[in-house]
Structure formats: structure tokens, C-alpha cells
Amino acid sequence: MEPKPIIIALAGNPNSGKTTLFNKLTGSRQRIGNWPGVTIEKKEGTVKGLNHVTVQDLPGIYSLSPYTPEEEISRNYLLNEQPDVILNIVDSSNLERNLYLTTQLLELDIPVVVALNFIDVSRRDGDKIDSRKLEKKLGCPVIETSALKGEGVDECIARCISTVRSDDNTGRADKVAAPFGEEIEKTIKEIESAVGDVAQKRHRWTAIKAFERDEKALTGLSLTALQREMIEGIIRRTEEKLDDDSESIITTERYAAIKALTDNVIVRAERKGNLTRSDRIDRVVTHRFWAYPIFIAVMAALYYIAISLGINTQDMVDGWFGDGLIPLVQGWMEGLGASGWLTGLVTDGIIGGVGAVLSFVPQMIILFILLGIMEDIGYMARIAFILDRLFRRFGLSGKSFIPMLIGTGCSVPGIMASRTIESQRDRRMTIINTPMIPCGAKLPIIALVAGAVFGGAWWVAPLAYFLGLLAVIVSGIILKKTKMFYGDPSPFVMELPAYHVPSVGNVARSTWERSWSFIKRAGTVILLSSVVLWFLLHFAVIDGSLVMIEDEMIADSIAAKVGAVLGHLFAPLGFGGWQASLATVTGLIAKEEVISTFGVIFRIEDALGIIEEGQYAGVGAIAQHFTQLSAFSFMLFNLFCPPCFAAMGAIKREMNSAKWTWFAIGYLFVFAYILSFIVYQIGFLFTGGSFNVLSGLAVALLAGSLYLLFRKPRAGVFVSA
Amino acid sequence: MLTLNDLKVGETAVVVRLHGQGAVRRRIMDMGITKGVPVRITKFAPLGDPVEINVLDYELTIRKSDCALIEVEKEI
Numbered sequence: 194m195e196p197k198p199i200i201i202a203l204a205g206n207p208n209s210g211k212t213t214l215f216n217k218l219t220g221s222r223q224r225i226g227n228w229p230g231v232t233i234e235k236k237e238g239t240v241k242g243l244n245h246v247t248v249q250d251l252p253g254i255y256s257l258s259p260y261t262p263e264e265e266i267s268r269n270y271l272l273n274e275q276p277d278v279i280l281n282i283v284d285s286s287n288l289e290r291n292l293y294l295t296t297q298l299l300e301l302d303i304p305v306v307v308a309l310n311f312i313d314v315s316r317r318d319g320d321k322i323d324s325r326k327l328e329k330k331l332g333c334p335v336i337e338t339s340a341l342k343g344e345g346v347d348e349c350i351a352r353c354i355s356t357v358r359s360d361d362n363t364g365r366a367d368k369v370a371a372p373f374g375e376e377i378e379k380t381i382k383e384i385e386s387a388v389g390d391v392a393q394k395r396h397r398w399t400a401i402k403a404f405e406r407d408e409k410a411l412t413g414l415s416l417t418a419l420q421r422e423m424i425e426g427i428i429r430r431t432e433e434k435l436d437d438d439s440e441s442i443i444t445t446e447r448y449a450a451i452k453a454l455t456d457n458v459i460v461r462a463e464r465k466g467n468l469t470r471s472d473r474i475d476r477v478v479t480h481r482f483w484a485y486p487i488f489i490a491v492m493a494a495l496y497y498i499a500i501s502l503g504i505n506t507q508d509m510v511d512g513w514f515g516d517g518l519i520p521l522v523q524g525w526m527e528g529l530g531a532s533g534w535l536t537g538l539v540t541d542g543i544i545g546g547v548g549a550v551l552s553f554v555p556q557m558i559i560l561f562i563l564l565g566i567m568e569d570i571g572y573m574a575r576i577a578f579i580l581d582r583l584f585r586r587f588g589l590s591g592k593s594f595i596p597m598l599i600g601t602g603c604s605v606p607g608i609m610a611s612r613t614i615e616s617q618r619d620r621r622m623t624i625i626n627t628p629m630i631p632c633g634a635k636l637p638i639i640a641l642v643a644g645a646v647f648g649g650a651w652w653v654a655p656l657a658y659f660l661g662l663l664a665v666i667v668s669g670i671i672l673k674k675t676k677m678f679y680g681d682p683s684p685f686v687m688e689l690p691a692y693h694v695p696s697v698g699n700v701a702r703s704t705w706e707r708s709w710s711f712i713k714r715a716g717t718v719i720l721l722s723s724v725v726l727w728f729l730l731h732f733a734v735i736d737g738s739l740v741m742i743e744d745e746m747i748a749d750s751i752a753a754k755v756g757a758v759l760g761h762l763f764a765p766l767g768f769g770g771w772q773a774s775l776a777t778v779t780g781l782i783a784k785e786e787v788i789s790t791f792g793v794i795f796r797i798e799d800a801l802g803i804i805e806e807g808q809y810a811g812v813g814a815i816a817q818h819f820t821q822l823s824a825f826s827f828m829l830f831n832l833f834c835p836p837c838f839a840a841m842g843a844i845k846r847e848m849n850s851a852k853w854t855w856f857a858i859g860y861l862f863v864f865a866y867i868l869s870f871i872v873y874q875i876g877f878l879f880t881g882g883s884f885n886v887l888s889g890l891a892v893a894l895l896a897g898s899l900y901l902l903f904r905k906p907r908a909g910v911f912v913s914a
Numbered sequence: 915m916l917t918l919n920d921l922k923v924g925e926t927a928v929v930v931r932l933h934g935q936g937a938v939r940r941r942i943m944d945m946g947i948t949k950g951v952p953v954r955i956t957k958f959a960p961l962g963d964p965v966e967i968n969v970l971d972y973e974l975t976i977r978k979s980d981c982a983l984i985e986v987e988k989e990i
Contacts, residue, residue, distance in 0.1 A: 256944040260936070261941075290945065472956075574975075685975070685980070686941050686974065
């Protein structure tokens with residue numbers, strides 16, 4: 194007979210080794226997505242060798258309070274989805290704080306099995322924990338584990354299964370694990386009676402939540418107005434008696450009860466002058482002076498390896514496709530007598546599109562490996578620590594630095610690197626602002642304008658980078674003051690976890706998962722849009738019928754016609770010709786395409802190569818198409834306007850919400866448009882143009898932007914600055 | 915009122931009360947900073963903010979603006 198399916202919910206603090214345990218349990222049998230509508234990752238998997246046992250990984254949480262999205266997700270899952278058992282992973286080197294969550298989980302009336310993890314670390318540090326005693330006091334099984342070493346993992350699963358099967362009584366806390374003080378226990382009992390039969394189970398938990406005035410926990414319970422009044426009365430009375438508010442009372446009592454419990458259960462070792470191994474490492478790493486040089490060195494190494502090596506691999510893959518696969522297939526298809534358009538579609542459109550996606554992958558793999566190592570070690574938290582002061586001003590988190598640094602090479606892996614940011618608001622802000630940083634692909638555009646149009650003026654390129662940085666700062670400040678980003682409940686209170694040796698398994702798995710999800714999600718967007726754009730560029734409507742055209746006839750293509758229409762949109766920015774509009778549109782495939790398209794339009798062979806070599810005379814035809822001002826405006830727009838389709842795909846993947854994805858793209862477009870508009874129109878005035886409606890509009894927009902930048906944000910919501 | 919901001923590196927104090935409200939306050943309490951718990955200042959970030967403190971034998975970083983919510987009294 195088929196064994197009954199069992200669902201194990203995996204819950205625990207961040208940094209407790211939950212990921213390592215999850216990986217050890219499920220191996221490659223994991224499914225990864227996002228919880229609906231949020232940027233928070235959802236992982237579930239099947240236990241290796243046991244098809245009927247599923248593990249649902251819950252976000253790392255410190256508590257089941259109703260404030261952060263992670264806590265809400267975990268709470269709702271545990272309350273509504275009814276897992277069979279909770280495997281609570283506890284960091285034994287941090288017992289008290291971890292047990293804070295444990296006691297809350299025990300109140301949910303779901304069997305709990307505790308995995309006392311990092312037991313090897315506590316042993317090494319000399320702490321002695323009496324697990325049997327802990328088991329008796331908690332009223333649930335406690336198993337010593339070292340997820341990294343694989344110790345105790347099998348026992349955990351076995352115990353979870355037996356707990357569910359035999360309804361093993363040690364899995365259910367019939368007695369209270371860590372009772373509060375007498376006064377509060379009395380109050381809880383009173384509220385339990387007041388609530389009565391309305392709550393079918395979890396009486397104690399419900400009463401505690403009611404006492405905390407946790408409205409979200411009480412939805413679904415039909416309490417009468419009289420009951421609510423009674424409960425409120427009980428709460429007020431206790432609050433007055435103890436001169437404190439109910440939330441504070443419960444958290445204090447809980448921790449006090451836990452302290453009493455742990456004092457009995459753990460014997461801590463003498464610390465050498467109060468320093469653990471991690472403390473000693475941090476003396477250097479977060480040292481008042483040395484922190485920054487070390488940080489810069491680490492970043493330089495990361496950058497060098499990920500970007501330089503990455504670009505090389507990108508070129509290599511491009512070469513395989515451009516010089517290898519495409520001509521091969523082309524020759525093959527032509528040999529078979531396939532029609533021109535089909536050959537074109539397959540080689541340039543589809544294979545070209547696939548190649549575009551895959552060319553990013555090696556770079557991303559390298560990057561993800563490096564990031565994974567840094568995260569696993571625990572260095573990421575230190576980065577956030579030393580950069581926070583600086584980044585806070587611009588509405589970002591210290592952890593936003595890495596995505597942006599990566600973005601200087603390519604914003605696709607940069608956007609994906611924003612995963613390490615816990616706060617949803619900070620993550621969204623980072624995702625939106627990272628594409629503003631000039632990436633490697635935008636370099637040819639900058640080079641074109643600096644070299645060909647401005648005759649090699651030295652200040653153009655640095656100015657472009659500077660503006661990119663400025664744009665991120667300005668954008669961050671403006672967004673931070675808007676209603677949608679202001680008043681986020683997650684304050685910056687962050688644990689600095691102990692340093693750990695990185696786990697190869699974890700790094701490998703996270704690298705694989707991230708790379709694959711990029712290919713899947715972002716990939717489809719890129720592929721589709723490449724095909725569509727290919728079509729628009731290679732077809733024209735001549736004499737009423739759809740005809741495929743040669744490259745030289747690009748001026749007649751549908752795309753060109755579209756460009757002409759879009760030209761009206763871009764005219765106020767100074768580049769209303771169909772050529773520039775079309776180039777901008779093709780820039781959506783990849784920013785280098787802007788130059789390539791110009792090359793095709795102005796009949797310049799290998800425009801990209803020419804610019805890369807600095808032979809600006811060769812692209813003179815393009816330069817002449819612009820005035821200096823319009824070229825500058827064009828450059829600005831392309832630097833900031835919605836990035837390539839690949840980046841859009843990455844945004845979509847990370848935002849996990851159509852609303853936010855469209856917002857990000859729309860915002861970037863509007864930002865770029867207004868910036869170019871202001872620069873061009875006001876520049877126009879300075880170069881002798883006459884004041885008109887557009888100039889007036891530009892001035893108004895400038896004033897408006899400055900207002901958004903410097904205004905006082907709305908008062909009334911307390912948020913750490 | 916003495917707050918966490920009044921302490922120097924290496925000093926320990928005992929938490930007396932949590933001011934503020936809502937998510938910020940709850941988060942601080944959830945992390946173990948509750949009445950009667952001793953807290954020690956480990957160090958300040960290179961730019962002076964945030965602060966790294968030691969509570970319940972682990973390291974926590976918290977911004978100065980949030981430290982102002984934590985009322986303490988010096989250990990006798």
C-alpha cells in the first residue's frame with residue numbers, strides 16, 4: 194500500500210543552516226519559484242529516496258509576528274496549509290534567540306521536531322548543551338545535527354515521519370514549553386475563556402495573539418462585539434498593572450521564560466576575552482580603518498573575475514553562434530533549398546535569439562559562484578554593515594552595492610544579484626535603479642558620441658558614468674520620498690552571523706538554480722522579442738504585400754516605418770529621424786545593436802568594430818546625422834531608457850509581479866525621457882535657440898524634478914531615516 | 915533618559931524600556947532586546963553608523979536612530 198504523503202514544513206531563523214539542511218534533504222529534487230505576488234523565494238522539494246515526503250521550505254524568520262512579508266507568508270502557510278509536521282532548525286550557538294521562534298511554533302498545535310544545528314560549532318566553541326533535558330522541557334524531539342557535515346539529518350526525517358505516523362506524543366506539546374510568568378498565564382487563561390469555542394484549536398495561541406492585539410491572526414474568528422470588549426478590558430487591566438503595552442509584555446515574558454529554560458540546559462564555555470572566532474575575524478574586516486581597503490580589494494577581485502572573465506566568455510559564446518552555428522545552419526538550409534525568409538528566421542531570428550540568451554550565461558555562472566561564496570561565508574552582512582550609512586540616504590540598502598557594481602558590467606546579473614537583499618522595498622528599489630548604471634554594452638554608444646561626435650573630447654565618457662551614478666542617487670532619493678516606497682515596516686536590524694566555511698553544495702545549487710531560472714524566464718522574453726524584431730527589420734510592405742528585403746533596404750522595412758512614427762515621440766529630445774528612433778528601438782534587443790543598426794542604415798561595415806578600435810573617422814556618417822547637443826541627448830536617453838530585453842526579463846523574474854515590472858520599465862522610460870528632454874531643450878536655449886513652449890515645459894519639468902528631490906517626505910509614518 | 919546611543923564601545927547596559935511603535939519596535943524586541951536583558955556595544959561601523967551590539971550572545975547591527983528607542987540603565 195502506498196504510504197500516505199507527508200508534508201514537512203522547514204522553519205527557522207535566517208543563518209541557521211536551513212538552506213544547507215534543505216539541500217541535504219532534497220538534493221536535486223527541488224522546485225523553486227516565488228510566493229505569489231512577492232519577491233520572496235519559495236522552495237519545496239521531495240526527500241531523497243522517499244517519494245511521499247515533501248519538504249516545504251519557509252522563509253527564514255525570527256518570529257511569527259504580523260509585520261514583515263516573510264513572517265506573514267510563514268504564518269499563513271502554517272495556519273492554513275496544515276503541514277503534517279514542522280522541522281524547526283535551531284542554531285545551537287545562538288540558542289535563546291532561536292528558541293524564541295520555537296516556542297511560538299509549538300503553540301500552533303502542529304507536531305514539531307527540533308534540529309539542533311551547528312552542533313559541531315558549539316562543541317568546538319566549548320558549549321555543552323543537554324539535548325535530552327531540552328527535549329523534556331520543550332516537549333518535542335530534539336536532534337543534534339550538523340547539516341554541513343550531514344550528521345543527524347537522516348534521524349530528523351525518521352523522527353518527523355514517526356511523529357506523524359504514530360502520533361508520537363513527544364511531538365505534541367500538551368504542556369507548555371516555556372510558560373510565562375504567573376500574572377500573564379492567568380491573563381491568557383482569562384482570554385481563552387472569553388474567546389470560548391470560537392477558536393476550535395490553538396486556544397493558547399489564539400489567546401496570546403488576541404492579547405497582543407494581532408488583528409491579522411484573528412481574522413476568520415467570528416468574535417462578537419461583546420467578546421472583543423471583554424478581551425480589550427482584560428488587556429488594558431494587565432497593561433496598567435505592569436505599566437507596559439501588551440506586545441512588549443509578551444515578548445519580554447517569552448524571552449524571560451526561555452532564559453530560565455536555557456540556563457538549565459546549556460553550559461557556556463569561557464570565552465577568551467569574550468571573543469569568538471568570528472569576532473576575531475571581524476576585528477579586521479569591520480575595523481574602523483581597514484574595513485574599506487579590504488572591501489575595495491574584495492570588490493576589485495570580484496569585479497575583475499566576474500566581468501572581465503565573463504565578457505570573454507560572452508564573446509566566446511557569441512563567436513560560437515555568430516561564426517559557427519549560424520553560418521552552418523544557414524548553409525545547410527540553403528543547401529536544402531529552404532526559402533529565404535525561413536532561413537533568415539531560423540538563423541538570425543531564432544538561433545540568434547537563443548545565442549543572445551546563452552551568451553550571458555557563462556558570465557552569470559561565474560558571478561553567481563562568487564556571490565554564493567560570499568553569502569555563504571557571511572561577508573554580505575558585513576558589506577551591508579559598512580555601507581549602510583551611505584546607501585540609506587538614497588533609499589537603498591548597503592546590500593544594493595553589489596548589484597550595482599555588477600551592473601557596470603551587465604545589468605542582467607546585477608538585477609539578479611538583488612536576491613540577497615532581504616527587505617522587499619530595498620530589493621525593488623535596487624532592481625529599478627540598477628539598469629541606470631552604464632553597462633558594458635552601452636560603452637559603444639558613449640564611445641560613438643565622445644569619439645565621433647565630440648571629436649574625442651575627454652570629458653564625455655567620464656561624464657556619462659558620473660551621470661549614471663548621479664541618476665541612481667537622484668532616482669533613489671525621489672523614489673524614497675514617494676508614497677509607495679515610504680513607510681516600509683522593515684527597519685534595519687540585522688544579525689551579523691558567525692562566519693562559516695562555505696558549502697560547495699549550497700554554492701553549486703544556488704548557482705545552478707539562478708542560472709537556470711534566468712534562462713527559463715528572461716530567456717523567453719529575449720527570444721520572443723528577437724524574433725519579432727528580426728521580422729520587423731527584414732520585411733517591408735511594398736505595393737500592398739509583405740515582402741522580405743535585403744539588409745540595404747532597411748529604410749523600407751516595417752521597423753523603419755515604425756521608427757518614423759516613433760520619431761515624433763523623440764523629436765522633442767532632438768533625435769526625431771527614423772534612423773535614430775529605429776536604432777533606439779533595436780537597442781532594446783541589446784544596447785550594442787544601436788551601433789550595429791546605425792551601421793546598417795548608413796552602410797558602414799562593422800560599425801562596432803570600428804568604434805572599438807577608435808577609428809572614428811569611419812563612422813563619420815553617423816556622427817553627421819546629429820548635432821552635438823542632439824547626440825548628447827541621444828546618448829543620455831539610451832543610457833537610461835529601458836534596458837535591453839534581457840534586463841527586462843531579469844526584472845520580471847525578480848519582481849515577480851506584473852504591476853512592478855511594468856512600473857520599473859515605465860519609470861525608467863519616463864526618467865530617461867524627461868532627462869533627455871530637459872537637457873536638449875535647455876541646451877537648445879543655450880546654443881542660440883529661441884524660447885518656446887517646449888523650453889517652457891522643460892523648465893517646468895526641471896523645477897518639478899528638483900521639488901521631488903528636495904521635498905520633505907510625508908510625515909506621519911515612523912521610519913528609520 | 916539614557917538610551918543605547920549614550921553608550922561607548924565595550925560598555926554594557928540593561929534594557930529598561932522600548933519606545934517607538936509598530937514594526938520597528940517589534941523587530942527590535944523579537945531579536946531579544948527586551949526588558950532586563952543586558953546589551954553591550956561591540957563597535958561602530960566605520961562611518962559611525964550603524965552600531966554593532968552584542969545581545970543574547972550574538973551580534974546584531976542596528977541604526978543609531980533606532981538605538982534612540984532603546985532606553986537603558988547602566989549595570990551596577
